[in-house]
Each structure stands twice: as C-alpha cells, then as structure tokens.
Amino acid sequence: MLAGLDVRQVEVQADRANGTPKFLLVGLAATSVKEARERVRSAIKNSGLEFPPQRLTVNLAPAELRKQGSALDLPIAVSIALAGARKKAPPRTAFIGELALDGAVRHVDGVLVAALGLRKRGFESIFVPAADAAEAVLVDGLTVIPCANLKGVVDHLLGTQLITPFVDEESGPTPEIGTLEHDLAEVHGQEEARRALEVAAAGGHHLLLSGPPGAGKTMLARCLPGILPPLELAEALELAQIRSLLGDIAANRPLDGTRPFRAPHHGVSMAGLVGGGSGFAMPGEISRAHHGVLFLDELAEFQSPALQALRQPLETGRVTITRSGGSVVYPARFTLVAATNPCPCGWAGDAVRSCRCAPAAIDTYQRKLSGPLLDRIDLKVGVRRVKLETLASEPTGEGSAAVRERVVAARRRQLDRQGCLNAQLKPARLRQLAGLEPASRRTLERWADQRGLSARGFHRAWRVARTSADLDGAEHIGERHILEALGYRLQDVAA
Amino acid sequence: MPEAPELRTRGRWPPPEGPRVAIVGSRLPSPYGEAVAEQLGADLARAGVTVISGLALGIDAAAHRGALLGGGVTVAVMGTGVDVVYPAAHTRLAEDILAAGGALVSQFPDGTMPRRHNFPARNWTMAALSDVVVVVEAAERSGALITAEAALDLHKEVMAVPGSIFSPLSVGTHALIRDGAGLVQNARDVLAVLGLMNEVLDDPLSTPKGLGRALSPGRDGILSHLSDVLALSAADIARKLQLPVAEVLGRLTALELDGAVRRHHDGYVRALHGGRKRA
Numbered sequence: 001m002l003a004g005l006d007v008r009q010v011e012v013q014a015d016r017a018n019g020t021p022k023f024l025l026v027g028l029a030a031t032s033v034k035e036a037r038e039r040v041r042s043a044i045k046n047s048g049l050e051f052p053p054q055r056l057t058v059n060l061a062p063a064e065l066r067k068q069g070s071a072l073d074l075p076i077a078v079s080i081a082l083a084g085a086r087k088k089a090p091p092r093t094a095f096i097g098e099l100a101l102d103g104a105v106r107h108v109d110g111v112l113v114a115a116l117g118l119r120k121r122g123f124e125s126i127f128v129p130a131a132d133a134a135e136a137v138l139v140d141g142l143t144v145i146p147c148a149n150l151k152g153v154v155d156h157l158l159g160t161q162l163i164t165p166f167v168d169e170e171s172g173p174t175p176e177i178g179t180l181e182h183d184l185a186e187v188h189g190q191e192e193a194r195r196a197l198e199v200a201a202a203g204g205h206h207l208l209l210s211g212p213p214g215a216g217k218t219m220l221a222r223c224l225p226g227i228l229p230p231l232e233l234a235e236a237l238e239l240a241q242i243r244s245l246l247g248d249i250a251a252n253r254p255l256d257g258t259r260p261f262r263a264p265h266h267g268v269s270m271a272g273l274v275g276g277g278s279g280f281a282m283p284g285e286i287s288r289a290h291h292g293v294l295f296l297d298e299l300a301e302f303q304s305p306a307l308q309a310l311r312q313p314l315e316t317g318r319v320t321i322t323r324s325g326g327s328v329v330y331p332a333r334f335t336l337v338a339a340t341n342p343c344p345c346g347w348a349g350d351a352v353r354s355c356r357c358a359p360a361a362i363d364t365y366q367r368k369l370s371g372p373l374l375d376r377i378d379l380k381v382g383v384r385r386v387k388l389e390t391l392a393s394e395p396t397g398e399g400s401a402a403v404r405e406r407v408v409a410a411r412r413r414q415l416d417r418q419g420c421l422n423a424q425l426k427p428a429r430l431r432q433l434a435g436l437e438p439a440s441r442r443t444l445e446r447w448a449d450q451r452g453l454s455a456r457g458f459h460r461a462w463r464v465a466r467t468s469a470d471l472d473g474a475e476h477i478g479e480r481h482i483l484e485a486l487g488y489r490l491q492d493v494a495a
Numbered sequence: 496m497p498e499a500p501e502l503r504t505r506g507r508w509p510p511p512e513g514p515r516v517a518i519v520g521s522r523l524p525s526p527y528g529e530a531v532a533e534q535l536g537a538d539l540a541r542a543g544v545t546v547i548s549g550l551a552l553g554i555d556a557a558a559h560r561g562a563l564l565g566g567g568v569t570v571a572v573m574g575t576g577v578d579v580v581y582p583a584a585h586t587r588l589a590e591d592i593l594a595a596g597g598a599l600v601s602q603f604p605d606g607t608m609p610r611r612h613n614f615p616a617r618n619w620t621m622a623a624l625s626d627v628v629v630v631v632e633a634a635e636r637s638g639a640l641i642t643a644e645a646a647l648d649l650h651k652e653v654m655a656v657p658g659s660i661f662s663p664l665s666v667g668t669h670a671l672i673r674d675g676a677g678l679v680q681n682a683r684d685v686l687a688v689l690g691l692m693n694e695v696l697d698d699p700l701s702t703p704k705g706l707g708r709a710l711s712p713g714r715d716g717i718l719s720h721l722s723d724v725l726a727l728s729a730a731d732i733a734r735k736l737q738l739p740v741a742e743v744l745g746r747l748t749a750l751e752l753d754g755a756v757r758r759h760h761d762g763y764v765r766a767l768h769g770g771r772k773r774a
Contacts, residue, residue: 191730191740343523356636362523382761384728446752468741483745487729490758 002069002110003280004328005241007117009094010072011061014079019055025076027060030068030279039070039099040077047103047151052084066325068279070098071108074127074147081154090157092124096132103150107131112244112254115139116237125165127153133166134254135244138237182222185399189386193220196381196488198403201227202410203467204421206314206336206376208299210490211383213346217339218263220383221295224337225259226400228292229408235291238331242283242290260292262334266301273302274309274319274332281321281328286313289334299338300365307373310336314376317424338377340369378423378460380490410470422466427459434466440482447486461485500620503605505577506598510545510568514689517547517625517646519618519639520554520632521664526726526757526764528632528664531656532557533564535629538682540567542691547572547625549617550585550599554631554639559588562597569597572624574617576607600624615641622646627688629679630655633667640667643676652688654679717746718755718765726762 002008025037044051058076060067074097082089089095096114097105111132116139118126125143128136133146144166147153155161184194193209193216200207201224209217231239236255243249243256250256264273264285271277275284286294296302313319317333343357344365357365374380414421418433425433436444444465448458462477464485469477502508516539518532536546536558546562548555550571562569569592575581577599580589589599602620603613618638622628622645630653633639643653654677658665672678679685720735721727733743747763750756757766 189730191733192728192744195740195744382728384761443749443752447748450752480742480745483748484741486752487744487748 002113002117002245003326004330005113005245006328007114007121008065009118009121010065010067010075012072012075012079013059013061014076014083015057015059016052016054016083017057021053022055024055024057025060026057027063028066029060030066032069033060033067033072036070036073036076036099039073039101040080042101043073043077043099043103043150044080046101047149047154049081049151049154050084052080056080056083068325069108070106071096071110071114073097073099074105074129074150074153077150078127078153078157081150082157085158087158090125092122093127094118094123094125095127095153097127097129097147099150105129105147105149105153107247109247110245111135112138112249113241115142115144116241118142134168135240135249137166137168138240138255182219182226183400184223184227184403185396187216187219187223188396190216190220190383191397193381193383194397194403196379197224198227198407199464199467199471199488200224200335200337200379201403201407202471203378203414203463204335204423205378205464205467206423207338208374208377208380208490209337209339209383210342210380211339212341212385215383215385217383218295218297221263221293221297221337221339222261223400224293224335225261227403227407228259228335229404229411230257231259231291239290239292242287242330245283246288248288260289261295262286262289262292263295263297266296266298268302268306270303270306270309273306274313275321275328275330277323279323279325281323281330283330284319286310286319286332286334287330290331292334294334294336296336296338299340300344300369311372311376314373336377375454375456378464379488381488382490406471409473410467413470413473414467422463422470425463425466427455430459430462430466434462434477436462436465436477436482437479439479440465440477443479443482444486451489457489461489464488500602500616502600502602502620503577504598504600506593507568507596508570508598508600510570510598513543513545514627514691515545515547515570515625516685516689517621517628517642518554518558518631519548519621519628519642520630520668521634521637521639522551522553522555524553524557524632525658525662525664526759526762527658527662528554528656529557530764532631533561535631535656535679535682535685536561536569537565537567539685540565540569542682542686543567544686544689544691545570547621549574549621550580550589552582552585556585556588558631559592563591563595566595568595570624571597571599572617572621573599573601574603574614575601575609576603576605577601578605579608581609614638618642619645622649622651625651627652627654627685629685630668630671630676632656632658632662632664633671634663635666637667640671643671652677654685654688656680717743717750721756721763721765726759726764728762731762 023037041051075095078095098108100106107129111128112135115126115136119139119142127145127147130146130148133144136144145163146166156163236257240255262285273284274286275281313332318329319332320329343362345357465477465481468481468484532554540546540562546558546569548558550573559569571592580586618641622642628642628646630639630643646653655668655671656679720732729740729744729747733740751758755766756763
C-alpha cells in the first residue's frame with residue numbers, strides 16, 4: 001500500500017475453519033478494501049476455483065495501519081486460493097492488483113512506486129497486473145510476473161502452468177526522448193527573452209515574462225523544455241514515480257526522458273497545484289513538473305493561497321502536504337516560468353492600443369504580483385508585441401539544439417564545481433564558490449545602493465551573474481556578467 | 496459657476512505671486528510624454544511659473560519632478576486628504592515638493608482615502624487654481640480631459656502637446672487641438688499665452704541639461720542609437736549594432752547605473768538629465 005512515495009507493506013493471512021460459511025475481513029480496512037470481499041468472491045468463483053464453504057477469516061497486518069485501495073484484491077484472493085490448496089506463498093514475493101468479477105487482473109496506480117519500495121525492503125519478485133508490467137520492470141533486480149487473470153496466477157503458484165517473467169525487450173531502462181514540439185527557431189525577434197530563457201535553463205533560474213497579450217509569452221515558455229538537457233535516468237525515474245501514482249504512465253514508453261511542461265489554468269485549486277486529496281495527498285501540478293517547467297500564464301489571476309503555497313517548493317524543491325492519513329513529501333524541483341500582463345486589461349504601455357484600467361486596479365494587480373513570490377524569481381524581462389505585418393521580417397534565431405549545447409556545457413560546469421545548479425546555491429556557498437572580481441562587486445553594490453536591493457535580491461543577481469559567467473565559460477564573474485544579471489531586474493525599475 | 500472650494504493645505508500656501516500652469520495627462524504615459532512633461536515643468540519653473548499638477552503617476556509626477564529640477568515651486572492638488580499621499584510610491588516626491596517651498600492642497604478632509612468619484616472634483620479644482628492648463632498625452636477618455644473641460648468652463652486657457660498619430664495617447668490631446676486648444680511645442684508657447692515672452696528664458700527646450708553630454712560621441716556607441724522619446728528594447732539595439740543581446744543588456748545596465756539611460760517597462764530611453772537623483 002502507498003502513502004505518497006512511501007510503501008507500507010501489508011501482509012495478508014487467510015484462515016479457514018469449520019463453521020457457518022462466512023467471509024470475514026479484519027485489519028482496519030477502509031471501504032474500498034471492504035468491497036474487496038465481493039470482488040474476490042466473484043472472481044474466485046468465475047475463475048473456476050472453489051470458494052471455500054467454510055468460515056473464512058482474512059487478516060490484513062499490521063492491524064493498526066488503515067488500508068485503502070483496490071490493489072489488495074489480488075493478494076487477498078491469492079491467500080484464499082493458497083489456503084484452499086494448503087500451500088504457502090513463496091517467500092519474498094509481493095502481489096498487487098485489482099480484480100474484476102470475471103477474475104481478470106486490472107490496472108492499479110503506483111505500481112512503479114510499489115515495486116521500488118518493495119525492492120528496497122528485500123523483495124525479489126512481484127506479481128503485477130499485466131498492464132503495469134512495463135512499469136514494474138523499470139526496477140532493477142526484481143522479477144516481474146505479469147498477471148492477466150486470477151486463474152493464471154493460481155496455476156503459476158501451484159506449479160501447474162508457469163507464467164514467463166516480464167522482460168524489457170530493450171537492454172536496461174534508458175529514458176526515451178520525444179521529438180521537440182516547440183523549437184526556438186520558430187520564434188521571431190524577442191532576442192532579450194530568448195537570452196533570458198537560455199540563462200534560466202543553464203542555471204535553473206525562475207523566469208517572469210511581462211508583456212501584452214499576443215506578445216508570444218506562451219510560445220517562449222514552451223520552448224524551455226527543448227533547451228534543457230534530456231532527463232538523467234535517476235531524474236526520469238523520480239518523475240515516473242509521480243506519474244505512476246497518478247496512473248499517468250504511457251504503456252509504450254514507461255520511462256520518458258522528455259522534460260515535463262505543465263501549464264495549469266489560473267482557475268486551478270491549491271490542491272490541484274501543489275497536491276492534495278483525502279487520506280494521503282496526491283501529487284499536484286508542481287510535482288508533475290518535477291525536473292521540468294511549470295508555466296503559470298496570467299500569474300495575477302491565480303488564487304493568492306495557491307501562489308503563496310509555491311514558496312516552500314520554490315525554495316526547497318520539495319513540497320510537504322499533510323492530510324488526515326498523514327504527511328507526505330513529494331519532489332517538486334521545477335523551473336517556474338510565469339507570464340503576466342502589465343495591467344488587468346493587458347495594454348498598458350502598448351504602442352497601439354490604450355489601457356483602460358483604473359489606477360487602483362493597476363495598483364492591486366501589481367501588488368498581487370509583488371511580494372514573496374516575485375522575490376523568488378531571478379529573471380524578469382519585458383516582452384513586446386511584434387506587429388503581424390512585421391512578424392515575417394523579424395529575424396528568427398538559432399534553433400533549440402544549438403542553444404541546448406551551450407546550456408548543457410554550462411550545467412556541467414556548475415555540477416562539476418558545486419554539485420548543484422547556481423539557482424540552488426546557498427548564500428554561504430555562493431560567497432565561497434562564486435567569487436566576484438573587485439569591479440564586479442563594486443558594480444553590484446552600487447546598484448544595490450541605488451535601487452535599495454534586499455539581501456535576497458543581491459544574492460539573486462549574484463547567482464544569475466554566475467550563470468552568465470558559466471555560459472561564457474569564464475572562471476570568475478566579470479563586470480559584464482553582473483551587468484547582464486542586473487539587466488534582468490525589471491522590478492527595480494520605477495514605474 | 497461654482498466657487499473654488501475651501502482648501503486644506505500643507506507647505507507654503509498660497510504660492511509666490513506669479514502665473515500658475517497646470518500640467519496634466521496620462522497616468523501611463525509613453526517615455527515621450529514623460530520627457531515632455533518633465534521638460535515643460537523644468538522650463539516653466541525656471542521662468543518663475545508655479546507648476547500645478549495632481550501628484551498622480553505618469554505625467555503628473557514628471558511635471559512635479561521637472562519643476563523641482565528647474566529649481567521652482569510646484570503645487571500638488573490632491574484627490575485625497577493632504578495627509579494621505581496617493582499613490583504611496585510618491586511619498587518621497589511629496590516630501591521633496593514641500594522641501595522645495597511648494598505645497599500639497601486638497602479640498603477633502605484630512606484622512607480621505609482615494610475614491611474614484613473624488614478625482615473629477617479634484618480636476619476641477621486644479622483648473623480653478625491655474626491660469627493655463629497644459630495637457631500632455633491623454634487617451635480618449637482620460638481624466639486630464641475633465642481638467643481641460645473644467646478649464647474651459649472657468650474661461651481658462653487650455654493648451655495641448657501633440658504626439659505621434661500612431662499613439663493611442665495622442666487621441667485626447669489631438670482632439671483638444673482640433674477644437675482650438677493652443678499647441679505647445681515648448682515652454683515658450685505657454686509663456687507667450689501668459690504674456691511672459693520677454694522674461695527669463697532665452698531658449699527653452701533647445702539645450703536641456705545633460706543632453707549635450709549624453710549626445711557626445713565616442714564613449715559608448717549604444718547611446719547614439721537610443722532615442723530620448725521612443726523606448727527601444729535591448730533586442731532592438733543589439734540588432735542595430737550587430738552585437739549579442741547579453742552584451743548590449745549589460746552595457747545598457749552600465750549606462751543606467753550612470754544615469755545616462757532610463758529603463759521603462761517596454762524598453763530603454765536616453766535620459767534627459769544625466770545622472771540625476773530619481774524622485
């Protein structure tokens with residue numbers, strides 16, 4: 001059974017005794033598990049097996065753990081069938097699966113997470129729904145038995161007819177990469193925003209694009225996954241676990257090496273964004289965007305509590321959610337790309353259309369954008385609308401592949417030096433690892449003084465400068481790197 | 496015709512004898528409008544005119560700032576109580592106005608918070624206190640047009656600064672000019688209406704402070720590609736100079752630090768007053 005990304009092991013015991021035929025299920029089972037009695041009874045009968053006409057007790061241990069979900073159907077049915085045959089289950093073996101009334105074994109969510117957890121606990125083989133076998137086989141050193149129906153499982157256990165373990169046709173799990181849907185080569189003009197995307201990708205910095213509707217903010221954001229390096233195996237596995245919990249793993253490509261791009265609508269609830277639900281919380285959009293991009297269009301339209309809840313994950317790369325069942329922690333190390341209009345109607349400062357917002361409305365709008373969330377975004381750039389007539393004549397720039405090469409090199413430099421991306425450097429390590437040349441320090445301090453930069457803002461500009469230097473292949477942070485970094489601080493500009 | 500309401504005041508009131516000119520316009524002006532308002536404010540103040548405006552964002556603030564730069568007296572006619580600076584970001588500007596011998600005035604009781612319906616009455620008061628109302632950039636339904644209308648009702652002179660025909664912020668001002676408002680190209684046009692032609696200013700607008708330095712060639716090729724009215728993005732400039740955008744962005748930031756350029760949310764313009772302190 002799963003509690004977030006944690007696996008809780010449940011032992012199923014069956015006992016048959018003489019007495020009035022009765023089927024007892026004990027061990028703190030939730031409704032979904034109590035219903036297993038009816039599914040199991042029908043599945044056993046319809047598989048041509050005998051349902052013992054005796055007093056039957058099934059115990060789910062440990063008794064104090066509240067059991068949920070339909071994945072216990074299969075182990076309950078197997079334990080009854082084995083008790084009938086007076087056999088014991090093989091050692092270090094686990095069963096997961098939901099039963100249909102006809103005995104078929106149906107898909108359950110989270111098989112990958114369960115398989116990983118069981119492997120860690122020393123299990124050697126695992127019986128899973130045939131539909132989920134490709135997921136389970138991603139775990140090294142675990143024999144995966146794909147189960148199509150209950151009869152097959154029982155035959156296998158009794159040794160009458162064996163099921164061949166599922167093997168991945170390819171040699172070992174390697175993340176597969178889908179083709180790029182959005183390429184920077186299709187972006188006309190917008191050189192400033194393109195460069196900001198490159199810096200964001202290289203250093204793991206969060207990015208805010210500000211500009212009127214139709215300026216191409218969404219297109220730019222969608223290009224970001226394509227200039228990031230493909231997922232490492234470990235990263236892909238982490239992401240696959242989140243997808244597994246949500247039942248969202250593609251059967252033909254269980255391990256996807258493509259960086260995720262999530263763009264929740266601004267109406268999304270807090271639970272939908274950061275995770276939630278009853279019992280144990282399920283992962284939200286921010287965890288689905290783990291190691292990828294979370295795009296929040298129309299940032300000011302999101303509910304304030306949802307935006308506030310982003311603060312912890314933005315800082316730590318993880319989110320902790322507490323529900324009735326207990327606390328769970330999900331990974332959520334995403335790159336945030338936020339887009340916003342300059343005012344509620346979107347046209348403030350546009351060259352052609354005029355803004356119709358009351359000053360108080362603009363004030364409220366800007367205030368919603370400012371504060372703790374915006375404080376955590378390193379790069380802020382204005383995006384201007386390109387006129388349709390001139391769109392075709394605006395130069396297109398490099399394609400994503402060329403940019404990705406520079407990004408990969410800059411990331412490698414960071415990982416070799418400090419083991420993490422620049423955006424994740426703590427101030428103490430930043431001082432130690434990213435020394436400023438005297439001229440650079442003077443420039444940064446002068447700006448901080450002139451614009452009243454907070455300590456947080458000071459360090460943010462410093463980190464971006466480090467990334468600019470890494471893109472340059474420079475060992476020290478030169479003045480030009482600091483100056484570029486300060487160029488992305490649109491918020492220091494007086495209105 | 497209603498009489499000018501009783502005023503609550505802070506600072507020196509009434510202002511020194513002499514003509515009073517209101518400079519009003521959009522809260523979200525283009526860099527051009529802001530530059531014009533600042534320049535007019537400075538030149539009129541230098542000529543001994545009291546510059547009146549509404550302490551709002553945009554043109555109002557630029558006019559006040561200009562007047563302070565010109566070393567003159569400026570008066571903010573507020574739509575809130577005189578003790579409630581709105582927007583709050585202008586607290587510093589309000590203090591500077593008082594420190595320079597100007598005044599904050601309001602027809603509303605102390606503690607009045609910003610209310611939408613109070614601002615038209617404030618605009619009327621502003622017109623009543625002024626001899627001339629100059630409108631710099633006003634979209635079709637701008638509050639500045641209410642001030643202009645009030646000025647007409649009060650038989651005050653209304654003047655307007657023309658803008659680009661492509662800009663939505665020119666619709667209001669051009670309509671005023673079409674209807675007979677005086678055309679303002681520089682402070683002298685306003686001074687002429689006030690009958691002050693032969694006074695202090697010999698040549699307003701022609702040699703703005705700092706512009707000469709900013710235009711001096713050589714030091715940085717980027718400056719010669721920047722406009723002082725039209726905002727250009729770093730990308731625009733990078734394309735003109737055939738330089739990487741990252742480098743141009745950095746050089747623009749250096750110029751910004753020196754006060755030679757100013758950044759708006761839609762791009763960079765050359766600063767008229769190099770190196771000055773921001774209000």
